[in-house]
Amino acid sequence: GAPHALPPLPPPSRWEEPPPPPRALPIMFKLEEAIPSNTPAQAFKQLDAISLCIRLAMEGRLNDSVAARPRPLVIHERALFTNAARGFGVLDLRPVLEERGPIAQFAASRWPDSPPNSDLNPVFFLWHADLFPDLQTVSYAVHGMPDHCSMPPTVVLCPPAVSALKAIANFIECTDKDEEAGFTSRPYRFCPSWPFLGDSCSVHFRNDSARLCWDKSGPRKIPHFIPFNESLPLDSLPIIVYVTIHTSTREVAIFSSSGFETRMWKMDLSKAYRRAGRQNMDLWKQGRVTHRGCTLDFRGQFGDACQANLENRVWGFGLWVARKLCLALEHLFPSHDPVVLAWVAFRSSKRLFVKLGDVWAFFDDVHGGGINDPILSSDGSPVLVEGVPLLRCLLYYNATMVVFEAAGYEFPLKKREPPTFLLDLLGALVRVREQHIxxxxxxxxxxxxxxxxxxxxxxxxxxxxxxxxxxxxxxxxxxxxxxxxxxxxxxxxxxxxxxxxxxxxxxxxxxxxxxxxxxxxxxxxxxxFAAVEAFPSLGDSLLIIYADAAGEGRYEGNGFWFVVAGTCFLFTDTWSASEAKVPIHAREAFISTAATMAAHTLFPNRNFVLEYTDNTPTEFVHDSQSSRCELLQLIVDARAEFFDASGMCALPQRVKSKDNRWADLLSRGQADLVLYEVDACGLSPMWLNLPPDALRLRKALLNASLSR
Structure with missing residues (x-):
C-alpha cells in the first residue's frame, strides 16, 4: 500500500510557563499615591490636546485638526512611579478610574485560573499537542501571546495618524467595532494601565474596507526612547516558510497526474489576527487613544513586527491537526478506483510520498486540493450525505473546517469556497482543469x-x-x-x-x-501549474536553454543547447577576428538571445523560456531590459521587439559555471566531448543554425562595435 507519514513538523521548542506574579502592592486608592504629582497633569494635558484634535476632525475641520495634532508625549521610567509604588510591576488603574476599589496589578494570564481574553480554545491545543514539537506555541495559545518586547516601562501618548483624521468616520467605526467585539477594554479618561503605550493609529483601506494599523515603529527621534518594534528580538524568532500559490498548485498538478478528477477549495478565517489573546503582563504595550479616551487592546495588532510570526505558528498548529485528520480519513476511507490505485502503486514503487489530498495555509487563507474520488464504506457502497455521494475533496474540506472551528476560529459563509475547478486563491484565479494560474x-x-x-x-x-x-x-x-x-x-x-x-x-x-x-x-x-504526468516539471509550454560564450584563451566561440522530447538541440561556432573585438559581456548577452530565437523557430508554441547563463551582467541586463552600454542596449531593444512579435516570455537565470558545462564546452570548441556525453544520456543530438533574426542582430552588433 501507499506509505503514510505525519505532515511536516516545525522546529522543536519547550513549553513556556507564564511569568510569576509580582510582589503585592500596598493598598492605594489615589493616583497621587502611585504616580508623582506632576506626571498625571502632563498626561491629562496631552489627552486633552488629542481629544481636541479628534473633535476638530469629527466636525469636518481637517486642516485645523492636523494643525492641532500634538507631538507624542513620552514619560520615561524614572518619572512614572513614586517610591511607594516602584518595583511592583504594571499597575492596573481601572479600579480607581471606575471608583470601585484600590489600584491593582497586572498579573500574568494563566489558564485555567486567570485565562487571557482570547477566542482560542485551550482544550483543543492541549488535546492535540501530542507529537507536536513546538510546545512553546501551544503554551502561547493557552496562556496568552507574549510580545517579546524588551521596552522598559514607559508612558507614550500619541495622537491618531493623519490618515485616521482624514478618515475619521472609519477610525471611529473600527474603534467602536473592536470594543463591541470584546477586543478592547472600555475607554477611560486616563491611562488604564501604568505604564501605558498609546500608539498612533492609522486607517488603511483594502477592497473598500477600512482597517486600523498601529504605528509600533514610533514615535521616532525621542531622546532615550526606543520604539516597540525596534525592541523586538526578531532575529531569534523561528523562521516561517510561507506557502505560495506555486507550492499548492504544484502539488495539485501532481494529484492531477493520477488521471482522476482533481479539485481545489478554500476558506478564509474571519478576523484571524484578532482571535489569539495577549499575555496580560504585556497589555500595557497594547494601548491607544480614541475619540472616547484610552483603551487597552487584548488581541494582536496590525503593525506589531512579531505578530505575524506568532500568529502563523498558531495557525500552523491548526494546519498540522487538519493534515493529521485528512491522513487518518485517507487511511479509514482508501481509494477503490483502479486509476487512482495504479497511480498510488506507481508512486509507491518510486519511493515517493503518496497522499490523495492536502491542506495549506498562507496566513489566514486556508486552502486545499486533491483527488476527488468517491468515498466508499467498508462494504464498497458509497457514503451518502443527505442522499448525495460524498467525494474526497468535500470530506477534507469539511474536516479542515471542523478542526479550525474547534480551535476557536470562524469561517463566514461568504468566505467559503467548496471544492471547485475555478478558485479565487491568494489574489489569482486558479483554473484547475487547465492547470493555469x-x-x-x-x-x-x-x-x-x-x-x-x-x-x-x-x-x-x-x-x-x-x-x-x-x-x-x-x-x-x-x-x-x-x-x-x-x-x-x-x-x-x-x-x-x-x-x-x-x-x-x-x-x-x-x-x-x-x-x-x-x-x-x-x-x-x-x-x-508546474507539473506534467507523474513527475514535477513545467509542462509542454516551457523551454530551458543553456548558453555561453568564450572570450579568453586561444579559442573564442559560443554555444547553446536545450532538450525537447529526448532530442538535444545544439549550436556552436567561433567568433571571427572582427567579432572577437566585441566585449565578452555583449557576446554572452547575444548568444543567450540567439538561443531563444532559435528555439522559437523550432517550437513556436513553447511560450516560456528559462535562459540559463553563467554571466551576471547578462542576467542583469536581460532582467532589467536596460543598459548604459550601447551594445547591450542594442541587444535589449532586439529582445523586446522579438518578444512582442512572438508572444514569448523569457526569464533569465544565473547558473554557476560548473553547472553550465555543456554550453561552456561548446563555446570552447569541445563539441566532441559534449556529443559523447549526450549519447551517454540516451539523447539524440541535432545541430542547429542561427535563425535570420539572430544573424541580423549579430551583424548589427558587429557594426556597432566597429563604429565605436
Whole structure:
C-alpha cells in the first residue's frame, strides 16, 4: 500500500510557563499615591490636546485638526512611579478610574485560573499537542501571546495618524467595532494601565474596507526612547516558510497526474489576527487613544513586527491537526478506483510520498486540493450525505473546517469556497482543469485603470507609484512577460527627490503602456501549474536553454543547447577576428538571445523560456531590459521587439559555471566531448543554425562595435 507519514513538523521548542506574579502592592486608592504629582497633569494635558484634535476632525475641520495634532508625549521610567509604588510591576488603574476599589496589578494570564481574553480554545491545543514539537506555541495559545518586547516601562501618548483624521468616520467605526467585539477594554479618561503605550493609529483601506494599523515603529527621534518594534528580538524568532500559490498548485498538478478528477477549495478565517489573546503582563504595550479616551487592546495588532510570526505558528498548529485528520480519513476511507490505485502503486514503487489530498495555509487563507474520488464504506457502497455521494475533496474540506472551528476560529459563509475547478486563491484565479494560474479579472480591471493614469503622467505621487509598482511585481509572478518592464518603473521610484511626487521617465511611461496592453489580454498569459504526468516539471509550454560564450584563451566561440522530447538541440561556432573585438559581456548577452530565437523557430508554441547563463551582467541586463552600454542596449531593444512579435516570455537565470558545462564546452570548441556525453544520456543530438533574426542582430552588433 501507499506509505503514510505525519505532515511536516516545525522546529522543536519547550513549553513556556507564564511569568510569576509580582510582589503585592500596598493598598492605594489615589493616583497621587502611585504616580508623582506632576506626571498625571502632563498626561491629562496631552489627552486633552488629542481629544481636541479628534473633535476638530469629527466636525469636518481637517486642516485645523492636523494643525492641532500634538507631538507624542513620552514619560520615561524614572518619572512614572513614586517610591511607594516602584518595583511592583504594571499597575492596573481601572479600579480607581471606575471608583470601585484600590489600584491593582497586572498579573500574568494563566489558564485555567486567570485565562487571557482570547477566542482560542485551550482544550483543543492541549488535546492535540501530542507529537507536536513546538510546545512553546501551544503554551502561547493557552496562556496568552507574549510580545517579546524588551521596552522598559514607559508612558507614550500619541495622537491618531493623519490618515485616521482624514478618515475619521472609519477610525471611529473600527474603534467602536473592536470594543463591541470584546477586543478592547472600555475607554477611560486616563491611562488604564501604568505604564501605558498609546500608539498612533492609522486607517488603511483594502477592497473598500477600512482597517486600523498601529504605528509600533514610533514615535521616532525621542531622546532615550526606543520604539516597540525596534525592541523586538526578531532575529531569534523561528523562521516561517510561507506557502505560495506555486507550492499548492504544484502539488495539485501532481494529484492531477493520477488521471482522476482533481479539485481545489478554500476558506478564509474571519478576523484571524484578532482571535489569539495577549499575555496580560504585556497589555500595557497594547494601548491607544480614541475619540472616547484610552483603551487597552487584548488581541494582536496590525503593525506589531512579531505578530505575524506568532500568529502563523498558531495557525500552523491548526494546519498540522487538519493534515493529521485528512491522513487518518485517507487511511479509514482508501481509494477503490483502479486509476487512482495504479497511480498510488506507481508512486509507491518510486519511493515517493503518496497522499490523495492536502491542506495549506498562507496566513489566514486556508486552502486545499486533491483527488476527488468517491468515498466508499467498508462494504464498497458509497457514503451518502443527505442522499448525495460524498467525494474526497468535500470530506477534507469539511474536516479542515471542523478542526479550525474547534480551535476557536470562524469561517463566514461568504468566505467559503467548496471544492471547485475555478478558485479565487491568494489574489489569482486558479483554473484547475487547465492547470493555469491567471491574474484575477477584478485585479486586472483595477490595475489597468491605474496604468492608464500612469502612462499619461509626467509626475506621480510616490505612494501611488510605489503601490502600482508592487502590484505589477505581483502580476509579473504570473505573467512572466511583465518582468523586464519593471526596471524603468522602479528606477523612477528610487530616484532621489525631496518632493512627494516622482518624475516619470519616457521609458517608464512606455513600460506602463506595455503592462496595460499585456494585462488587457491577460487571458492569453498564464502560468502553468508546474507539473506534467507523474513527475514535477513545467509542462509542454516551457523551454530551458543553456548558453555561453568564450572570450579568453586561444579559442573564442559560443554555444547553446536545450532538450525537447529526448532530442538535444545544439549550436556552436567561433567568433571571427572582427567579432572577437566585441566585449565578452555583449557576446554572452547575444548568444543567450540567439538561443531563444532559435528555439522559437523550432517550437513556436513553447511560450516560456528559462535562459540559463553563467554571466551576471547578462542576467542583469536581460532582467532589467536596460543598459548604459550601447551594445547591450542594442541587444535589449532586439529582445523586446522579438518578444512582442512572438508572444514569448523569457526569464533569465544565473547558473554557476560548473553547472553550465555543456554550453561552456561548446563555446570552447569541445563539441566532441559534449556529443559523447549526450549519447551517454540516451539523447539524440541535432545541430542547429542561427535563425535570420539572430544573424541580423549579430551583424548589427558587429557594426556597432566597429563604429565605436
Amino acid at each position: 491567471v491574474v484575477h479579472p477584478d485585479k486586472r480591471v483595477r490595475y489597468i485603470r491605474e496604468l492608464e493614469v500612469a502612462e499619461r503622467s509626467l509626475f506621480l505621487d510616490r505612494d501611488f507609484l510605489n503601490s502600482l509598482a508592487h502590484k505589477l511585481i505581483y502580476c509579473a509572478c504570473i505573467m512572466v512577460r511583465l518582468h523586464p518592464w519593471l526596471f524603468p518603473i522602479f528606477k523612477c521610484l528610487r530616484a532621489p527627490s525631496r518632493s512627494s511626487r516622482a518624475p516619470i521617465s519616457p521609458k517608464a511611461r512606455d513600460s506602463f503602456s506595455k503592462c496595460r496592453t499585456a494585462l488587457a489580454s491577460a487571458d492569453n498569459h498564464f502560468l502553468p
